[in-house]
Amino acid sequence: MTMTSTSERRLKEKKxxxxxxxxxxxxxxxxxxxxxxxxxxxNKSAYIVVSDKKRVVGMFTESDLxxxxxxxxxxxxxxxxxxxxxxxxxxxxxxxxxxAVDLMAEQDFYHIPLVxxxxxxxxxxxxxxxxxxLAEFYPGExxxxxxxxxxxxxxxxxx
Amino acid sequence: MKTSCPFCGYEPPLGADHCxxxxxxxxxxxxxASRRKGNVFQDALLNEPVSELLTGLDLxxxxxDDSVQKIIDIFQKDKKGCVLVYxxxxxxxxxxxxxxxxxxxxxxxxxxxxxxxxxxxxxxxFVRPDDPIAFAINKMAMGGYRHVPVLRxxxxxxxxxxxxxxxxxxxxxxxxx
Numbered sequence: 552m553t554m555t556s557t558s559e560r561r562l563k564e565k566k567x568x569x570x571x572x573x574x575x576x577x578x579x580x581x582x583x584x585x586x587x588x589x590x591x592x593x594n595k596s597a598y599i600v601v602s603d604k605k606r607v608v609g610m611f612t613e614s615d616l617x618x619x620x621x622x623x624x625x626x627x628x629x630x631x632x633x634x635x636x637x638x639x640x641x642x643x644x645x646x647x648x649x650x651a652v653d654l655m656a657e658q659d660f661y662h663i664p665l666v667x668x669x670x671x672x673x674x675x676x677x678x679x680x681x682x683x684x685l686a687e688f689y690p691g692e693x694x695x696x697x698x699x700x701x702x703x704x705x706x707x708x709x710x
Numbered sequence: 711m712k713t714s715c716p717f718c719g720y721e722p723p724l725g726a727d728h729c730x731x732x733x734x735x736x737x738x739x740x741x742x743a744s745r746r747k748g749n750v751f752q753d754a755l756l757n758e759p760v761s762e763l764l765t766g767l768d769l770x771x772x773x774x775d776d777s778v779q780k781i782i783d784i785f786q787k788d789k790k791g792c793v794l795v796y797x798x799x800x801x802x803x804x805x806x807x808x809x810x811x812x813x814x815x816x817x818x819x820x821x822x823x824x825x826x827x828x829x830x831x832x833x834x835x836f837v838r839p840d841d842p843i844a845f846a847i848n849k850m851a852m853g854g855y856r857h858v859p860v861l862r863x864x865x866x867x868x869x870x871x872x873x874x875x876x877x878x879x880x881x882x883x884x885x886x887x
Contacts, residue, residue: 588815592811597807597808617782618785618789621810621821627816655877656877656878657881681877682851687851
């Protein structure tokens with residue numbers, strides 16, 4: 552497929568900082584699993600950015616919990632640093648949205664911590680934010696759809 | 711004004727929704743055309759069906775009576791994070807990592823005694839294999855879902871579409887121009 556449209560170019564130019572919403576769930580590496588689960592549930596969050604004095608040290612996600620902890624003889628008082636993914640990929644707010652799409656497409660994570668020029672944690676980009684942005688990006692295609700595409704008229708019109 | 715069936719040439723009554731002779735549908739599924747002409751990518755989002763993205767690799771199905779512990783065992787063994795819940799050949803729910811974190815982990819101590827139906831999300835949105843990719847993006851954006859079931863018109867499952875499948879598609883399309 553060849554594409555020459557402006558919207559693809561815009562995807563490559565649009566900055567992550569322009570689309571994120573200001574919500575960041577973070578906790579220090581010493582946080583217990585018990586507490587982490589509580590934080591995720593209270594915030595309806597699928598991730599925790601594990602940070603130590605504004606430095607990103609890891610990501611603790613839903614799948615760390617379901618893959619490594621549930622059903623296993625794990626002491627929930629242990630710190631999340633034992634289960635997190637260490638030194639995750641980070642991006643800057645002025646990296647492009649297209650780069651985030653590529654990263655999430657290739658890797659198995661759905662959240663990317665965002666850092667400033669001093670490598671300090673400032674925000675996070677979630678796949679949810681990304682897809683909402685993409686939906687707004689192609690509004691004619693995604694939102695201007697019939698409310699119920701599977702609807703079939705049961706009777707002939709009129710009468 | 712008379713209209714004839716495009717499939718058999720028979721002339722059904724004006725406004726009929728199907729041809730009486732060959733039973734072909736005369737209804738159009740109104741999918742709005744892209745307002746930006748010549749935009750290949752946008753047309754692709756609207757015209758390419760969801761089935762283009764499906765691998766079938768991510769389809770797991772369980773029953774509402776299965777224990778949550780059993781599901782987690784399978785998620786861990788197969789590195790999966792989502793299962794469709796079927797009862798009497800009808801989809802009644804979906805259970806994902808998210809449901810496990812929000813409704814099971816730390817809430818119930820013994821997950822072997824918890825049934826899938828207690829923590830699943832009921833009656834999830836779904837798409838059909840021939841729906842345009844834009845439909846699936848719409849569902850995911852509006853509902854905040856990371857998984858959307860793909861079902862045939864008779865309700866049987868085809869696959870589970872991951873949000874990552876969409877990102878892969880966008881990522882690959884983007885590189886090709």
